[in-house]
Amino acid sequence: MNKTVLVTGASRGIGLAIAKKYADQGFNVAFTYVAENRKINETVEKVKGDNDVKVIAYQLNVTSVEQCEEVLAKIYEEFGTIDVLVNNAGITKDMLSLKMKNEDFFSVVNTNLGGTFNISQLVVKKMMRAKTGSIINISSVIGSTGNAGQVNYAASKAGIIAMTKSYAKEYGKKNVRFNAIAPGFIETDMTNELPDSLKENILANVALNRFGQPEEVANVAYFLGSDESSFVNGQTIVVDGMMI
Numbered sequence: 001m002n003k004t005v006l007v008t009g010a011s012r013g014i015g016l017a018i019a020k021k022y023a024d025q026g027f028n029v030a031f032t033y034v035a036e037n038r039k040i041n042e043t044v045e046k047v048k049g050d051n052d053v054k055v056i057a058y059q060l061n062v063t064s065v066e067q068c069e070e071v072l073a074k075i076y077e078e079f080g081t082i083d084v085l086v087n088n089a090g091i092t093k094d095m096l097s098l099k100m101k102n103e104d105f106f107s108v109v110n111t112n113l114g115g116t117f118n119i120s121q122l123v124v125k126k127m128m129r130a131k132t133g134s135i136i137n138i139s140s141v142i143g144s145t146g147n148a149g150q151v152n153y154a155a156s157k158a159g160i161i162a163m164t165k166s167y168a169k170e171y172g173k174k175n176v177r178f179n180a181i182a183p184g185f186i187e188t189d190m191t192n193e194l195p196d197s198l199k200e201n202i203l204a205n206v207a208l209n210r211f212g213q214p215e216e217v218a219n220v221a222y223f224l225g226s227d228e229s230s231f232v233n234g235q236t237i238v239v240d241g242m243m244i
């Protein structure tokens with residue numbers, strides 16, 4: 001029987017590449033998006049491709065515990081189990097801290113860190129009972145380095161690394177693994193909006209002398225969800241081409 005992955009925020013960017021990777025490897029895929037106007041049927045078809053797998057998209061704001069409960073109930077009814085969870089949904093609201101509003105701090109922390117907690121809490125209970133599962137949280141290199149203009153984002157991504165290690169310590173005995181991925185600069189909508197001068201500065205500090213592609217993060221996300229990584233737990237894998 002096919003295994004099932006749930007990927008949050010997979011309507012585009014890194015999440016979409018992860019959902020596609022798992023479908024290509026024979027997983028059934030449940031994925032989420034938040035915006036009203038997404039042409040989501042096209043995205044479902046893109047993820048499915050020619051694979052003989054089930055792919056269903058669910059609209060979900062990960063900051064709402066109520067919505068998380070409702071959507072998770074639907075996913076379990078449709079798919080039976082979730083074998084791999086990828087907490088990928090995330091946002092930025094960049095601003096130097098002097099000018100950052102409370103609401104911009106908390107909306108980023110509540111989405112990136114709070115959303116990861118909201119979904120993990122619901123999924124880990126079932127994985128614990130099944131005595132198997134892998135949860136992958138998408139952090140960022142900024143969670144270790146910090147970044148001017150990203151007090152909110154950096155705090156949320158550092159929190160994800162610490163949260164991942166703590167969950168890993170709690171659930172290791174139940175054979176549920178938690179790992180994080182810390183991407184560097186990956187070409188998606190999130191980074192496309194940055195000014196060219198900033199992009200040039202960042203590029204000058206990447207040893208591989210190029211930006212990453214969503215598929216290069218997806219390959220690592222697949223490794224961490226597969227049995228190939230069966231003794232990897234509580235780790236953060238950096239995927240940044242070596243930022244120096």
Ligand code: NAP
Nearest residue numbers: 009010011013014033034035061062089090140186188190
């Ligand atoms: P993206 O292209 O902006 O896509 C973000 C995804 O998250 C979309 O699917 C979006 O849904 C969803 N989303 C946003 N707010 C949500 C909410 N409240 N509830 C549920 N879903 C929500 O971003 P990306 O660049 O692929 O980034 C994906 C993850 O990687 C994020 O956690 C980001 O912080 C992390 N990351 C990215 C980079 C990079 O260089 N791109 C580097 C390090 C880490 P809609 O499409 O419906 O809006």
